[in-house]
Amino acid sequence: xxxxxxxxxxxxxxGLRRAMEANKKVLIMGEDVGKLGGVFRIxxxxxxxxxxxxxxxxxxxxxxxxxxxxxxxxxxxxxVCEIQFDGFVYPAFDQIVSQVAKLHKxxxxxxxxxxxxxxxxxxxxxxxxxxxxxxxxxxxxxAGLRVVSCSTPEDAYWMIQQSIxxxxxxxxxEPKCRYWEKGEVDTERAPxxxxxxxxxxxxxxxxxxxxxxxxxTMLRAAExxxxxxxxxxxxxxxxxxxxxxxxxxxxxxxxxxxxxxxEAPHTASIGxxxxxxxxxxxxxxxxxxxxxxxGYHTPYPPSRLEExxxxxxDRILDAVDRVMxxxx
Amino acid sequence: MxxxxxxxxxxxxxxxxxxxxxxxSLTNDxxxxxxxxxxxxxxxxxxxxxxxxxxxxxxxxxxxxxxAAQIGAGRALEPMDFTFPTxxxxxxxxxxxxPPADMLRLFRATSNGxxxxxxxxxxVPTVVLGNQALHAVGYAMGVQRDGAEEAVMAFFGDxxxxxxxxxxxxxxxxxxxxxxxxxxxxxxxxxxxxxxxQSKIPLYHRAHGFGxxxxxxxxxxxxxxxxxxxxxxxxxxxxxxxxxxxxYTYRLGAHTTSDDPTRYRIDAEVEVWxxxxxxxxxxxxLVREGTVKxxxxxxxxxxxxxxxxxxREDVLAMGKPDPLTLFDDVYADEHxxxxxxxxxxxxxxxxxxxx
Numbered sequence: 001x002x003x004x005x006x007x008x009x010x011x012x013x014x015g016l017r018r019a020m021e022a023n024k025k026v027l028i029m030g031e032d033v034g035k036l037g038g039v040f041r042i043x044x045x046x047x048x049x050x051x052x053x054x055x056x057x058x059x060x061x062x063x064x065x066x067x068x069x070x071x072x073x074x075x076x077x078x079x080v081c082e083i084q085f086d087g088f089v090y091p092a093f094d095q096i097v098s099q100v101a102k103l104h105k106x107x108x109x110x111x112x113x114x115x116x117x118x119x120x121x122x123x124x125x126x127x128x129x130x131x132x133x134x135x136x137x138x139x140x141x142x143a144g145l146r147v148v149s150c151s152t153p154e155d156a157y158w159m160i161q162q163s164i165x166x167x168x169x170x171x172x173x174e175p176k177c178r179y180w181e182k183g184e185v186d187t188e189r190a191p192x193x194x195x196x197x198x199x200x201x202x203x204x205x206x207x208x209x210x211x212x213x214x215x216x217t218m219l220r221a222a223e224x225x226x227x228x229x230x231x232x233x234x235x236x237x238x239x240x241x242x243x244x245x246x247x248x249x250x251x252x253x254x255x256x257x258x259x260x261x262x263e264a265p266h267t268a269s270i271g272x273x274x275x276x277x278x279x280x281x282x283x284x285x286x287x288x289x290x291x292x293x294x295g296y297h298t299p300y301p302p303s304r305l306e307e308x309x310x311x312x313x314d315r316i317l318d319a320v321d322r323v324m325x326x327x328x
Numbered sequence: 329m330x331x332x333x334x335x336x337x338x339x340x341x342x343x344x345x346x347x348x349x350x351x352x353s354l355t356n357d358x359x360x361x362x363x364x365x366x367x368x369x370x371x372x373x374x375x376x377x378x379x380x381x382x383x384x385x386x387x388x389x390x391x392x393x394x395x396a397a398q399i400g401a402g403r404a405l406e407p408m409d410f411t412f413p414t415x416x417x418x419x420x421x422x423x424x425x426x427p428p429a430d431m432l433r434l435f436r437a438t439s440n441g442x443x444x445x446x447x448x449x450x451x452v453p454t455v456v457l458g459n460q461a462l463h464a465v466g467y468a469m470g471v472q473r474d475g476a477e478e479a480v481m482a483f484f485g486d487x488x489x490x491x492x493x494x495x496x497x498x499x500x501x502x503x504x505x506x507x508x509x510x511x512x513x514x515x516x517x518x519x520x521x522x523x524x525x526q527s528k529i530p531l532y533h534r535a536h537g538f539g540x541x542x543x544x545x546x547x548x549x550x551x552x553x554x555x556x557x558x559x560x561x562x563x564x565x566x567x568x569x570x571x572x573x574x575x576y577t578y579r580l581g582a583h584t585t586s587d588d589p590t591r592y593r594i595d596a597e598v599e600v601w602x603x604x605x606x607x608x609x610x611x612x613x614l615v616r617e618g619t620v621k622x623x624x625x626x627x628x629x630x631x632x633x634x635x636x637x638x639x640r641e642d643v644l645a646m647g648k649p650d651p652l653t654l655f656d657d658v659y660a661d662e663h664x665x666x667x668x669x670x671x672x673x674x675x676x677x678x679x680x681x682x683x
Contacts, residue, residue: 053473059503064462064496071466074451077473095493098456099463106441106452109657143658143665167660242664
């Protein structure tokens with residue numbers, strides 16, 4: 001096993017590089033992705049090595065980044081679009097929902113919408129407004145799209161390659177506050193499929209489910225809980241749409257208690273979907289209603305308040321207390 | 329109103345006129361053949377309106393008045409070019425070889441598309457105004473990367489000219505010098521919204537601001553539309569970049585069969601444009617020059633009637649799709665929610681049999 005230690009940012013960069021080497025139809029396009037290497041340097045050095053025709057510095061227009069990627073996909077290319085920040089994806093929302101999601105169906109399967117839309121999402125970097133949002137539910141709601149999120153460098157390395165190889169359009173959510181965290185990456189073999197959830201830490205009392213930046217927070221909560229004599233199982237959903245409900249249900253049938261963690265407001269969220277779907281599947285195994293620890297129903301706050309807004313270890317442990325408080 | 333820059337090679341009376349930059353290259357055989365196209369697409373359109381009135385179509389978007397714009401542009405295309413239409417490009421679809429019945433699948437509400445876009449090199453209809461202009465530019469960027477000598481044509485109307493996607497597509501096409509022709513049919517009305525609300529300058533002038541040429545052509549003049557479009561396409565294929573062609577025309581009918589244009593425009597305006605009828609104009613030319621026998625016009629009308637009858641039969645034979653097709657082609661790969669939906673429908677017995 002050839003493992004290397006690298007940051008998530010580097011893992012994404014290496015994954016993109018490998019995908020571009022493997023298939024010359026793979027293109028990267030977006031604002032500042034070429035000469036600058038992206039504002040987070042995820043595409044650093046790729047234009048130098050693959051040229052301006054394959055790593056395209058675009059004018060500043062998100063609808064056009066996605067809309068022209070659609071045309072390139074029709075022509076047989078596999079574009080990887082970078083949307084610079086989550087809060088800037090909305091100008092492209094029409095293209096994503098009306099075209100990217102529907103053209104395979106509208107063309108009776110003739111068009112392959114083999115494109116990836118990379119979306120640095122979630123908060124935690126002390127940014128100004130529109131740079132810390134969690135818009136994943138908008139896309140998960142739309143038939144024709146798939147939505148995934150990485151939480152480790154190894155997943156970042158493999159999931160970006162698996163997404164590029166996939167023939168469906170994929171919204172690839174990158175937890176930007178984890179870009180600089182290091183981890184082991186096995187560069188020889190993908191550890192698992194793109195749409196599989198994974199148990200990051202086994203436990204017996206409560207099942208925690210989350211994705212992206214929330215995975216690390218859940219793991220910290222599980223460590224603290226262990227000191228208090230509680231055993232929390234931590235599941236990284238990885239795929240937001242479709243959800244790997246089998247993995248989650250198998251855990252919940254053992255623990256009987258569920259807490260879902262994410263940064264978006266909880267109404268009509270991925271958390272709502274997970275609680276609803278697992279309640280239906282595991283009704284007779286439940287000892288408590290499933291709870292969500294999420295952002296509040298407010299706009300994402302000025303970042304001096306973001307640690308109060310984002311799910312914290314304390315808020316997760318409070319939810320654990322509440323689900324443990326139900327007698328079965 | 330039309331302006332002196334309007335390229336015209338054939339007057340409303342069917343008289344050839346000269347233009348300093350453009351000259352008709354069409355042979356008599358081509359004019360005769362394209363006249364036939366225009367008569368047929370008009371007749372198929374009339375039939376489609378009737379089918380809608382008889383409850384056989386959910387909707388129809390007529391093209392009366394725009395036949396020269398569409399046949400002129402459609403016949404200027406080369407087979408390997410690729411076109412991105414709206415929902416009103418029936419004349420272009422005809423030129424690309426799309427079977428008329430397939431054009432009506434969208435309106436029969438049996439499909440959201442209707443034909444194989446790669447086979448005819450004519451994309452599926454786009455109903456959200458202007459989205460397709462960006463697809464066309466992206467496709468053209470792909471053509472560039474392939475080093476192919478192909479041109480791409482994006483269709484839209486005066487209504488969509490206000491959409492951000494159309495304006496962004498101008499920026500991108502210009503920035504990358506994409507091999508594309510933007511073909512804007514300015515039919516003067518976006519449902520009830522007149523041109524005067526959409527733009528204070530002639531639409532083709534906008535191209536200049538984006539850094540590429542714009543041409544206004546008499547959209548009711550087959551000869552002029554063909555020449556202007558052909559030159560723009562040739563220029564794109566040769567690496568000359570984008571052109572905006574504004575085909576100045578008029579929607580003689582309603583926006584769609586759900587529209588009532590008498591609420592927002594006066595008959596006198598429509599009458600002015602009836603005198604500029606694009607089909608009658610070519611007929612007048614053929615008569616004036618004695619290109620065809622007098623019986624030719626009846627023969628074409630008869631052929632068009634036959635095709636209309638065939639279209640009617642084909643449309644009436646188009647039944648409700650198998651409900652299970654709902655789940656086809658939503659994704660390229662398997663998806664649990666698709667499997668779940670299909671299973672539920674089968675268990676409910678809605679589908680009635682295998683698939």
